[in-house]
Amino acid sequence: MTTDGAMSIRPAHPTEMPLERLAERFGLEHDGELGGRAVTGVSIDSRDVQPGDLYVGLPGAKHHGADFAATAAERGAVAVLTDDAGAERAAAAGLPVLRSAGHPREILGEVSAAVYGTENLGDGADGAKIFGITGTNGKTSVVYLIAELLRAAGITAGLSSTAERRVGDAVMTSGLTSPEASELHGLLARMVEEDARGIALEVSAHAVERRRIDGVRFDVVAFNNFSQDHLDDFGDMESYFAAKLALFAPEHAARGVVVVDSPYGVRVSRESEIPVTTLATEYGVEADWHLAVTRQDLDGVSFVLQGPEGARFRGRVPVFGRFMAENAALALIMLHEAGIPIAQVEAGLENGLIPVYIPGRLEAINPAGPGPRFYVDYGHTPGAFQTMLDGLAEVAPGRIIFMFGADGDRDTTKREEMGRIAAAGSDVLIVCDYHPRTEDPAAIRAQLIAGAREANHAEIIEVADPREAVRRAISIAGPEDVILYAGPGHEDYQEVAGQHLPYSARDEVRGALREAGLLQ
Ligand SMILES: CC(=O)N[C@H]1[C@@H](OP(=O)(O)OP(=O)(O)OC[C@H]2O[C@@H](n3ccc(=O)[nH]c3=O)[C@H](O)[C@@H]2O)O[C@H](CO)[C@@H](O)[C@@H]1O[C@H](C)C(=O)N[C@@H](C)C(=O)N[C@H](CCC(=O)O)C(=O)O
Numbered sequence: 001m002t003t004d005g006a007m008s009i010r011p012a013h014p015t016e017m018p019l020e021r022l023a024e025r026f027g028l029e030h031d032g033e034l035g036g037r038a039v040t041g042v043s044i045d046s047r048d049v050q051p052g053d054l055y056v057g058l059p060g061a062k063h064h065g066a067d068f069a070a071t072a073a074e075r076g077a078v079a080v081l082t083d084d085a086g087a088e089r090a091a092a093a094g095l096p097v098l099r100s101a102g103h104p105r106e107i108l109g110e111v112s113a114a115v116y117g118t119e120n121l122g123d124g125a126d127g128a129k130i131f132g133i134t135g136t137n138g139k140t141s142v143v144y145l146i147a148e149l150l151r152a153a154g155i156t157a158g159l160s161s162t163a164e165r166r167v168g169d170a171v172m173t174s175g176l177t178s179p180e181a182s183e184l185h186g187l188l189a190r191m192v193e194e195d196a197r198g199i200a201l202e203v204s205a206h207a208v209e210r211r212r213i214d215g216v217r218f219d220v221v222a223f224n225n226f227s228q229d230h231l232d233d234f235g236d237m238e239s240y241f242a243a244k245l246a247l248f249a250p251e252h253a254a255r256g257v258v259v260v261d262s263p264y265g266v267r268v269s270r271e272s273e274i275p276v277t278t279l280a281t282e283y284g285v286e287a288d289w290h291l292a293v294t295r296q297d298l299d300g301v302s303f304v305l306q307g308p309e310g311a312r313f314r315g316r317v318p319v320f321g322r323f324m325a326e327n328a329a330l331a332l333i334m335l336h337e338a339g340i341p342i343a344q345v346e347a348g349l350e351n352g353l354i355p356v357y358i359p360g361r362l363e364a365i366n367p368a369g370p371g372p373r374f375y376v377d378y379g380h381t382p383g384a385f386q387t388m389l390d391g392l393a394e395v396a397p398g399r400i401i402f403m404f405g406a407d408g409d410r411d412t413t414k415r416e417e418m419g420r421i422a423a424a425g426s427d428v429l430i431v432c433d434y435h436p437r438t439e440d441p442a443a444i445r446a447q448l449i450a451g452a453r454e455a456n457h458a459e460i461i462e463v464a465d466p467r468e469a470v471r472r473a474i475s476i477a478g479p480e481d482v483i484l485y486a487g488p489g490h491e492d493y494q495e496v497a498g499q500h501l502p503y504s505a506r507d508e509v510r511g512a513l514r515e516a517g518l519l520q
């Protein structure tokens with residue numbers, strides 16, 4: 001089953017929470033009687049309200065959610081929860097209005113957990129194990145790897161990533177990387193219904209800072225790497241780092257796993273308020289676990305992982321790059337830390353092969369075909385470019401043709417660095433448009449090209465239209481060359497001037513390879 005049209009995955013059999021009890025428990029003020037009403041769900045978005053919901057009107061940067069209370073009422077909301085500023089605005093909707101003393105976000109997680117009955121999940125409770133991964137690049141990949149390893153261990157898994165939310169047969173494309181607390185608890189409740197015993201969640205820095213993970217207590221959280229991103233939201237690297245580090249606190253998680261290859265990883269391991277175990281992938285770095293790559297090619301990477309008390313795992317991931325071995329190792333250690341033995345995972349794998357499919361992450365569109373191999377990827381940070389291109393350089397049989405564009409209206413300070421790294425690590429660089437949003441696409445390309453010229457390495461080609469750029473890349477590639485298209489990954493739209501236009505890079509590449517006779 002997919003959840004076509006729905007904005008969130010909810011429990012199929014929700015239970016009722018009397019409003020009176022909710023008001024009492026969270027000290028919510030209200031005028032008049034709540035009249036024996038009960039709620040069965042929570043939503044902060046009027047467009048996602050379902051009959052029986054508590055609609056939470058949040059003050060935001062662009063709107064006050066209370067202004068959408070009438071729409072929420074039309075869709076079947078039972079009551080509104082908002083702040084003092086929103087109370088008057090929401091009153092016109094004719095629903096009971098509950099007021100929180102502070103910002104409603106401060107109680108949203110706990111209220112949602114109470115309504116959806118997800119308060120006692122995680123951290124050793126007799127329920128599902130909950131895993132959280134944070135870091136700049138590779139979170140989605142780790143989430144899919146955890147889910148795959150759980151399956152191998154015979155444990156039903158649920159996941160939430162930038163690409164998808166998924167449990168049992170219910171799958172939906174994600175909006176945010178980390179859902180808002182109301183959506184998250186609805187999803188967790190559905191996962192419990194589907195008997196998921198292992199849940200993997202991607203945790204963005206925004207999610208920690210904006211309290212989207214409130215009411216969740218993780219069994220194990222992990223930190224993989226840290227590099228420039230989201231400076232438009234966090235201002236500087238230290239604030240961005242602090243948001244990620246805050247996940248390593250007892251109110252959020254019981255224990256952690258940290259990759260200590262970088263100084264930031266070492267800082268997390270030292271400054272964490274919860275016990276952590278460490279992983280090093282570089283020779284000579286002191287850590288509890290060590291990873292060594294034993295073989296790699298375009299089709300994947302084989303590795304050996306060694307840990308305390310003789311723990312050992314020999315495995316392979318069918319995606320290229322040392323960093324994918326690191327992602328897999330991290331996922332495995334997280335399971336181990338949650339009490340799931342490595343032997344139980346190994347029993348479900350054939351010769352250690354982890355048959356993971358990660359949508360739009362280094363996804364080979366023509367893995368078996370003749371001609372140049374074409375990958376579509378979601379990388380959109382200087383750090384991701386560096387890691388990917390370093391990884392590809394180790395396995396590419398011919399030239400590296402790299403194509404990418406940059407987000408409009410998002411961290412503009414990373415553009416020149418992206419251009420420079422892209423040109424330094426490739427033989428031919430094609431700069432095209434990504435999501436220009438409200439910016440002038442030509443100006444974005446000019447910034448990328450300025451950075452690329454600094455590298456003084458790759459041949460630089462500018463093709464604004466990504467469809468045309470895909471065809472240009474194929475036309476200049478020889479059979480041994482590798483084309484890597486970074487940015488759009490799993491996405492199915494291009495955002496131009498406030499409009500979401502249909503565009504799937506993976507479909508486009510498939511079509512172009514067929515036109516060129518390189519794919520059936
Ligand atoms: C900076 C940020 O995180 N902003 C989020 C925030 O927006 P906001 O406070 O401006 O909200 P607003 O648009 O003023 O609306 C106020 C309220 O009215 C509601 N509303 C609004 C319109 C309507 O018709 N009906 C309605 O109910 C909204 O749901 C909201 O509750 O609350 C909104 C509702 O949840 C989010 O959609 C929005 O995310 C925006 C789209 C966003 O781009 N966020 C990014 C930066 C983000 O969170 N990224 C991270 C990291 C990604 C990564 O590392 O890859 C992520 O976890 O996704």
Ligand SMILES: Nc1ncnc2c1ncn2[C@@H]1O[C@H](COP(=O)(O)OP(=O)(O)OP(=O)(O)O)[C@@H](O)[C@H]1O
Pocket residue numbers: 135136137138139140141142162177202224225323324326327360361362377378379380383384385387388
């Ligand atoms: N361990 C890693 N270290 C560095 N880069 C990585 C790693 N794993 C994946 N990448 C690169 O980063 C890109 C993004 O990967 P992924 O989507 O898994 O990360 P993410 O943290 O979920 O990012 P986002 O939240 O933006 O989706 C990948 O497509 C790949 O290019």
